[in-house]
Amino acid sequence: MKLCYAKFNPHQFLECHTLDAINVLKSIKNSFSWLEELSPGIFELSFYAVLLHDIGKCARGFQKKKNKWGYRHEILSAPFVQFLDFPERERNLIALAILTHHKTLDELEGILPVRIANIGPLEFDEKLEELLERAEYIERMFLPRVPNIEAYYFGTTKPPKRFHLPEDWKERLGEFDFQKLKEWYDDHLEEEKETLTFMRGLLNASDHLASAGETGILRLPDIVERLELKIPRKKLRPLQVAASNSEGNLLLRAPTGYGKTEAALLWANRNAFRKKGEITSRIFYILPYKASINAMHRRMMGIFSDPAIIGVLHSSASFYLYASALEYKRLSSLYHKIYTPLKVTTPFQLMKAFFGVGFHEMLKTELSESLLIFDEIHAYEPNVLGIILAMLEELKSMGAKAMVMTATLPDFLEELIKNTAPFKELKATAEELDKFTRHRVHVVDGDMASVRELIKELKIYEKVRETSRPALITCNSVDRAVSVYKELSEDYRVLPLHSRFTYGDREAKEKALLERMSDYDFVVATQVVEVSLDVSFSTILTEPAPLDALIQRFGRVNRQGWREGRIEDVYVLTKGSEADRKIYKPYKIVEESVKILQELDGNELRESKISELVSQVYLPVSSKLEREVEDYRERALEVFRSVKPMMKGEDEQRFYEMFNGLEAVPGVYQGRVSELLDRKMGMEVHRYLTPIPMWLYYAERENFHRLSDKRPGRYILVAELEYNPETGLLRIPVKGGDML
Structure with missing residues (x-):
């Protein structure tokens, strides 16, 4: 008798993988009890989808040349649903889940068998013959285990016993009507949308986790x-x-x-x-x-x-x-x-x-x-x-x-x-709320162009020496932060921190700050400091920004001061740079924030007033922003409601580019990255990647090129722009860069 494996390397028999997947499904069933209310009968239907999803793998071509076979095993698995004791609706739901557990219906377009009068055998018929070469395995090894699997899963003295293999099963497999199944999907999509979603979701979850070597899902302790x-x-x-x-x-x-x-x-x-x-x-x-x-x-x-x-x-x-x-x-x-x-x-x-x-x-x-x-x-x-x-x-x-x-x-x-x-x-x-008040606000007329004079005038360095903690200098753009860093580093110990460092360099800088904070007089940072480090600076001098962003920045000063009722001074400049108008839109929010803080100049920023002040800042533009948010909400709902279960939606790469920007390796590290790829140390490559905003990529597009990732169709973006660990990636092209 010819054996049938569902997995290779290591080899795993079809019934073993199926039972692993059933175990996962049972674990989900025991945890996700609400799914039965949202879609009655979902766990019984999903059981039979999991039971039959891989039976098509018994075909000779899959067993001998899994990756070079050139056919879809799930097309051979789906016809087995006709032997289930269910009404047509339930059989179709199970068949669709099996058919799409790897590829979506639109991806299978052109592959699914369609019989036309007076046309000879289909490729499907040839592959079905390959499957039937292992009919003895199916009849003697796989199917006899089904009643025990049913009893195990359903946990009753009388399990459903829905699967019955007739004597003419081999002939009937070839008669399965895929076109009729697709037409049923089209006709019933709206009414069955939720059930179709859960059917594919549960089969994918069970199959993927079983393939990963798991036999159940986890729960959270109390x-x-x-x-x-x-x-x-x-x-x-x-x-x-x-x-x-x-x-x-x-x-x-x-x-x-x-x-x-x-x-x-x-x-x-x-x-x-x-x-x-x-x-x-x-x-x-x-x-x-x-x-x-x-x-x-x-x-x-x-x-x-x-x-x-x-x-x-x-x-x-x-x-x-x-x-x-x-x-x-x-x-x-x-x-x-x-x-x-x-x-x-x-x-x-x-x-x-x-x-x-x-x-x-x-x-x-x-x-x-x-x-x-x-x-x-x-x-x-x-x-x-x-x-x-x-x-x-x-x-x-x-x-x-x-x-x-x-x-x-x-x-x-x-x-x-x-x-x-x-x-x-x-x-x-x-x-x-007022127990958490920690800051006294000072609005300072000027901008970062006079940062050296402001540090002396405001006696910020004296505060640094008194507390042995650095002061935070916050800029709104990387270019301004680099400029301030260069100026201050002539006389002070300065750590730069912004978004255009490689992940490895940024990690090293954050680690240095956490472990050796007293080694620095100033940290010159951009907005990244609003959300990253759990450190407490002696004070802050910041460019103007929306009030809610400024409050996040203030939160990096005197973080635990509320415990002792200690108040520290924070300083906000009245002017930023021209780049700020591109960063904060509408810029009127920044102007309103400065006005409101000027009214508080020299006074404590009471926590009980923050919510009211933030709402006041946004009031002049709230109608515009509300319309904008509502517009995006409506457009998103339109897209969401057009997504069909078991069909392909948005391209994943395009989706990430919509929101996340890009990542690139500075040209200076290209050789090192190539070496890591050759040594199959791809994870280490991440240390040399730098986040690239889309505007920068398009502005400097001629200075970017692609480096092969050693995998078909994959590449790493290389930025032939100046980079060093002190200033990060600059908008200065590298002369004679190794352009490919």
């Missing part, structure tokens, strides 16, 4: 028990207690340092589905920046310890895991599957599900009845914010709940959020 190891319940703040008792969507306003993260976890604990004391709901903690995501992942690891239950998702997550000495290959793969119960992520990773990128049905299945925590939601551009609001609207029908928390939220943005769904609101009292 959050309160874990938090009590860090914060005794009697020491919880009022809003944390209120959050732990709040059911449904929640909007939380609280100052930096209040403990919003703990409040969010307590809210999630209250609203989660549970089984045997463990949390089965999937929790997504959503932040706008990679640096803050990495920091939050480390913080969550401090609470839950196990990297398998705390995931991290962003475009550089694999390198972060690698640099953290974690099992990056396995974990980064599992984090993209329905495996890890709590994930710290960018919103862009979730958007993929709604734009139809990749296996979007699997992510949508995971997002059903999920708990989403949006932190720093004020930081997004109107286009991204509009897409987030559209996601929230779509997730309502999937039972998801959201918590939005911030220290600075304009009124117009609060109203937009509340319009997507009912939100309960929690705010700290004025008295409680």
